[in-house]
Amino acid sequence: MAAPRRTQQERSASTRARLVDAAFACLLDGGYAATTLGAVQQRAGVARGTLLHHFPTRTALMLGVLDDIAGRRLAVLAAAPSGSAGPADWDALVDLVWDDLRSPAFSAALELWVAARTDAELRAALVPVQERLFGTVHRSVTALVGDADPRVPTLVQFSIDLLTGSRLAGLLEERAGTPAIVERWRRALPLLAAAPDLL
Amino acid sequence: MAAPRRTQQERSASTRARLVDAAFACLLDGGYAATTLGAVQQRAGVARGTLLHHFPTRTALMLGVLDDIAGRRLAVLAAAPSGSAGPADWDALVDLVWDDLRSPAFSAALELWVAARTDAELRAALVPVQERLFGTVHRSVTALVGDADPRVPTLVQFSIDLLTGSRLAGLLEERAGTPAIVERWRRALPLLAAAPDLL
DNA sequence: TACAAAACAGTCCGATCGGACGGTATGTCG
DNA sequence: CGACATACCGTCCGATCGGACTGTTTTGTA
Numbered sequence: 001m002a003a004p005r006r007t008q009q010e011r012s013a014s015t016r017a018r019l020v021d022a023a024f025a026c027l028l029d030g031g032y033a034a035t036t037l038g039a040v041q042q043r044a045g046v047a048r049g050t051l052l053h054h055f056p057t058r059t060a061l062m063l064g065v066l067d068d069i070a071g072r073r074l075a076v077l078a079a080a081p082s083g084s085a086g087p088a089d090w091d092a093l094v095d096l097v098w099d100d101l102r103s104p105a106f107s108a109a110l111e112l113w114v115a116a117r118t119d120a121e122l123r124a125a126l127v128p129v130q131e132r133l134f135g136t137v138h139r140s141v142t143a144l145v146g147d148a149d150p151r152v153p154t155l156v157q158f159s160i161d162l163l164t165g166s167r168l169a170g171l172l173e174e175r176a177g178t179p180a181i182v183e184r185w186r187r188a189l190p191l192l193a194a195a196p197d198l199l
Numbered sequence: 200m201a202a203p204r205r206t207q208q209e210r211s212a213s214t215r216a217r218l219v220d221a222a223f224a225c226l227l228d229g230g231y232a233a234t235t236l237g238a239v240q241q242r243a244g245v246a247r248g249t250l251l252h253h254f255p256t257r258t259a260l261m262l263g264v265l266d267d268i269a270g271r272r273l274a275v276l277a278a279a280p281s282g283s284a285g286p287a288d289w290d291a292l293v294d295l296v297w298d299d300l301r302s303p304a305f306s307a308a309l310e311l312w313v314a315a316r317t318d319a320e321l322r323a324a325l326v327p328v329q330e331r332l333f334g335t336v337h338r339s340v341t342a343l344v345g346d347a348d349p350r351v352p353t354l355v356q357f358s359i360d361l362l363t364g365s366r367l368a369g370l371l372e373e374r375a376g377t378p379a380i381v382e383r384w385r386r387a388l389p390l391l392a393a394a395p396d397l398l
Numbered sequence: 399t400a401c402a403a404a405a406c407a408g409t410c411c412g413a414t415c416g417g418a419c420g421g422t423a424t425g426t427c428g
Numbered sequence: 429c430g431a432c433a434t435a436c437c438g439t440c441c442g443a444t445c446g447g448a449c450t451g452t453t454t455t456g457t458a
Binding site: 210211214245246247248252253 | 404405406407409
């Protein structure tokens with residue numbers, strides 16, 4: 001063993017991380033239903049009892065994954081360059097959102113999301129996270145573009161929703177036209193930003 | 200019994216329909232995982248053997264539901280008024296898509312969709328249906344708007360994707376700002392349609 | 399009216415699920 | 429160093445899953 005001495009906190013955190021990572025991986029390539037205690041346990045190289053020690057129920061494990069995903073997405077946003085005070089950088093906005101949507105985290109989050117629709121406990125935990133995430137995304141992305149214009153929030157929401165829908169349509173199989181759509185939306189954004197009579 | 204005489208085909212079709220409806224309902228309020236043979240059987244008021252007689256496997260049952268959903272959505276599109284040759288009716292486009300997205304069929308389809316990401320057999324059956332559906336939606340909706348302008352397909356795709364993303368965000372809990380976003384997109388569409396330099 | 403086929407019914411089975419539990423090793427602190 | 433807490437481990441259990449199976453009723457045909 002290369003780790004001769006580790007504090008309890010280190011041991012615990014390390015195992016927890018391994019479990020969350022394993023669950024995330026299971027979620028990604030097997031979906032919510034296939035993310036069973038056995039599969040996660042095996043993937044993490046950990047005994048059954050260990051898993052249930054850190055996460056007393058399956059839902060608790062899912063919430064752990066959720067926190068992890070949310071944390072990572074928030075970290076990405078925090079690392080994004082905040083408003084350069086220059087002209088609204090719509091390209092950067094599209095890049096930021098689009099990259100996020102194409103990350104594995106989105107697929108895993110989608111699994112949890114859809115599962116939460118019919119699982120009260122999961123939904124109860126997911127809704128606040130979602131709101132916090134939406135709020136932060138919106139704030140972070142608005143900072144990228146500037147908020148002098150009252151139309152900015154609307155255009156940001158347009159972009160998020162449009163790209164999300166686009167990503168969802170390409171979930172099963174890459175849609176041929178998607179890159180073109182994203183590219184055209186890039187060009188459409190400044191037009192709308194300049195349009196005088198858009199509320 | 201009010202049905203004194205029914206041909207085999209009628210009986211069979213009726214039971215099949217009951218099974219599909221029951222599976223659809225299960226999918227809707229329990230999700231994919233909770234749509235078990237037992238639940239469907241019980242909901243349809245049918246014995247186990249009957250279910251497996253009509254649908255030899257669970258996946259076959261899901262494919263039955265898929266066909267049903269696809270058929271209904273296609274029927275709605277077929278019933279939509281085709282191009283009145285008047286000026287592009289963007290409002291009708293938004294209505295058509297938005298109504299479809301808010302129907303229960305969308306939630307059920309989403310369950311199948313997400314499940315298909317990690318289920319090869321389901322995906323193999325879903326991808327062609329999806330393409331046919333997308334194509335028909337696009338064609339039907341384009342007919343509603345007219346295709347004189349080469350920018351129309353892009354704007355149609357923009358609308359579908361944007362509304363889809365908006366709907367997804369409101370899946371767990373109605374997002375407060377969603378109606379406003381839809382309303383603003385209604386106003387944005389003609390602006391983009393009139394913009395000269397949008398490819 | 400006799401009979402084959404198809405719809406329908408109910409029971410059974412191996413596999414697997416989430417989770418409970420008691421026991422062991424490993425850090426932590428008086 | 430000894431008592432304690434916490435991380436880790438492996439086995440067991442009731443419930444439930446998908447689906448195989450055999451028998452019964454209903455229907456169309458000869």
